[in-house]
Amino acid sequence: MEKIIEKYYRPRLPHIWCPGCGNGIVTGAIVKAIDKLGLDQNKTVIVSGIGCSSRASGYLNFDTVHSAHGRALPVATGIKLAEPDLNVIVVTGDGDGTAIGGNHFIHAARRNINLTVILYNNNIYGMTGGQYSPLTPTNNKATTAPYGTVERTFDIAELAKAAGATFVARGTAYHTQMLVDLIAQAISHDGFALVEAITQCPISYGRQNKMGDAPKMLAWQRDHAVTVEAAKKLAPEQLADKFLIGVLHKSEAPEYTKQYDLILAKAQKGAR
Ligand code: SF4
Numbered sequence: 001m002e003k004i005i006e007k008y009y010r011p012r013l014p015h016i017w018c019p020g021c022g023n024g025i026v027t028g029a030i031v032k033a034i035d036k037l038g039l040d041q042n043k044t045v046i047v048s049g050i051g052c053s054s055r056a057s058g059y060l061n062f063d064t065v066h067s068a069h070g071r072a073l074p075v076a077t078g079i080k081l082a083e084p085d086l087n088v089i090v091v092t093g094d095g096d097g098t099a100i101g102g103n104h105f106i107h108a109a110r111r112n113i114n115l116t117v118i119l120y121n122n123n124i125y126g127m128t129g130g131q132y133s134p135l136t137p138t139n140n141k142a143t144t145a146p147y148g149t150v151e152r153t154f155d156i157a158e159l160a161k162a163a164g165a166t167f168v169a170r171g172t173a174y175h176t177q178m179l180v181d182l183i184a185q186a187i188s189h190d191g192f193a194l195v196e197a198i199t200q201c202p203i204s205y206g207r208q209n210k211m212g213d214a215p216k217m218l219a220w221q222r223d224h225a226v227t228v229e230a231a232k233k234l235a236p237e238q239l240a241d242k243f244l245i246g247v248l249h250k251s252e253a254p255e256y257t258k259q260y261d262l263i264l265a266k267a268q269k270g271a272r
Pocket residue numbers: 016017018020021022023052053122126127200201202203204205
């Protein structure tokens with residue numbers, strides 16, 4: 001573990017995350033997946049937007065970009081187009097990635113560009129004070145919804161699939177080893193890959209919704225997550241208050257930068 005910390009983290013302690021926050025667990029899973037795959041650190045770029053989870057890019061010892069709010073995907077798309085051989089990993093949150101960045105998200109998925117998106121889903125805007133996000137469950141409280149939000153929630157995995165993503169998975173901070181494996185599969189996938197990582201925010205989300213402390217929130221993840229394989233043996237009513245974890249969707253489609261290269265070659269020949 002010491003080797004991993006020395007190799008992949010910048011010495012920037014103390015970090016900004018609250019005690020009990022799951023962001024460190026998800027970030028650790030990304031690093032372990034990178035280590036497991038033996039990726040070249042000099043050929044791996046981490047791009048983030050803005051928010052609690054997006055601070056991860058600043059702690060990691062890679063070429064990193066801590067970009068603007070909701071704009072991690074356009075920046076990552078530019079990097080991937082300029083240098084298709086780089087491994088480009090996007091770190092984003094439910095607010096950053098699905099609200100202000102939602103349009104970028106669906107179009108990156110539609111293009112099937114070979115980016116790996118790790119979306120830390122803590123169900124709230126944590127950094128800015130606990131406002132509800134598109135992934136805050138309906139009726140849950142937020143500083144902007146003190147009586148509960150009336151909005152319906154995105155299923156970001158279904159949205160990604162419908163938009164054209166060719167690898168979609170969901171894991172949790174509780175199921176850490178599975179999360180490492182899912183992220184490794186996502187990085188290895190040739191196309192747009194999403195891993196939704198359910199993570200606990202005991203401060204901005206948990207407090208307002210009386211979810212208890214970090215161990216209780218982790219226990220909630222343990223008790224409500226069902227693997228895709230186990231779900232096949234359960235009746236719909238047994239899955240009513242549960243969510244699926246594992247690989248939710250995998251398909252093949254032309255990858256954007258490869259298609260773009262073909263067009264460049266055609267243009268260089270002057271052929272239309
Ligand atoms: Fe983590 Fe929530 Fe604190 Fe942000 S506000 S650092 S998500 S616990």
